[in-house]
Amino acid sequence: MNFADFSLDARLNAAVEAVGYETPTPIQEQSIPLVLAGRDVLGLAQTGTGKTAAFALPILQRLITGPLRKVRVLVVAPTRELAEQIHQTFTDLGQNLKVTSTPIYGGVSKRPQLAALRRGVEIVVACPGRLLDHIGEGDIDLSNVEVLVLDEADRMCDMGFLPDIRRILKHLPSQRQTLFFSATMPDDIRNLSAEILDNPATVQIGMIAPAETVSHAIFPITDKLKNRLLLGMLKQTPTGRVLVFTRTKRRARNLAQLLSNEGYNSTALQGNMAQNRRQASIDGFRDGKFDILVATDIASRGIDVTDISHVINFDIPDTVDAYTHRIGRTGRAEQSGDAFTFVTENDEPMVRDIEKVLGEPLERRRLPEFDYGDFVPERQTAIAQAQSNTSARNRRGGRRPNFNNNNRSPRPGGGASRSGQKSWSGSPRQQRSPGTRRSG
Secondary structure (H helix, E strand, O other), X not given: OOHHHHOOOHHHHXXXXXXXXXXXXXXXXXXXXXXXXXXXXXXXXXXXXXXXXXXXXXXXXXXXXXXXXXXXXXXXXXXXXXXXXXXXXXXXXXXXXXXXEEEEOOOOOOHHHHHHHHHOOOEEEEOHHHHHHHHHOOOOOOOOXXXXXXXXXXXXXXXXXXXXXXXXXXXXXXXXXXXXXXXXXXXXXXXXXHHHOOOOEEEEEOXXXXXXXXXXXXXXXXXXXXHHXXXXXXXXXXXXXXXXXXXXXXXXXXXHXXXXXXXXXXXXXXXXXXXXXXXXXXXXXXXXXXXXXXXXXXXXXXXXXXXXXXXXXXXOOOOHHHHHHHHOOOOHHHOOEEEEEEEOHHHHHHHHHHXXXXXXXXXXXXXXXXXXXXXXXXXXXXXXXXXXXXXXHHHOOOOOOOOOHHHOOOOOOOOOOOOOOOOOOOOOOOOOOOOOOEOO
């Protein structure tokens, strides 16, 4: 199948060719005809599968006819970065049309947003907080909205936006088409979709789990050794663009500075940065100015860079869903990618949860020729296995053992491990991406 089979306007087909789309992804192939037919759609797919174009193309087809300079489409997204990405997709695919789009989010001046709204736009891509500000001040008229899109709805619930979404819905016409896209389906999202969708068509592409194009491995380590392990990994592993995730803003900033000091073209992306600096980091990473982006979970969605060869979880995320979205930044558009995760003994419960979703154990690896000092990864894995087996016996009525200091191997920064799976050996698979470039 190709995009011409959707019978889109010739101007849209020309834009599709100009942006380099060749064949529709599975979610595009299934969703576009449904949206064109006016159906409400519940779209469930992994990140990186082309969800944005799946709703943008049929929406633009709809807007070719009808009034201009009125807000006819509202897209609600959880982060500024995702809002910008969606806005850019509408702009690129609508380049031959008179239809206009504007992004609305906080952290920047309202003046350009007000100017765009006063000129008149057909598409508004908004984050909930700033949109409600504009609604409260009478800056935006949503009475003509024909299509509502909730993108990355699960993330909006994670960020506490569900009450805001309900407030926004009160300002929209009840007669509208609603498109609901998400990578995961927690109970809050299931309940919301049942409330706001009218006889929806459900499009689900595969399991709501990390993409099959990504290979996974974990590296047992201590917190104190993480910096050196990352530097050793970057030195030994052929990579393209690399996205490194940290748990805190401060660690993202400091780690990016460390990598820059070591000669890597790196930059940070975290919530304390001004919006113009955040956008500069994203644009620089996308355009190749930076080879390494060190980010908090602000970048787990809304970073549409197709040639990220590696995602490295410097800190393991707090939930399986967050892991899914982080590693979804690689292996996009059916390309292959690698997800490496640094794990300490305290991270093993989350490792087991991730393994349940993947349906198989995560491969344990050691970095060759790396000086682990007194820390022995195999020892951590063995103790973790013993604890896991004991936990299983406890659930069957057994007794919990006392892992005292005599059971622990001497190591910097901690004691016994609590991981829970068998040790897996194997060398990193051959990479096909170019090496990470260093600055001169």
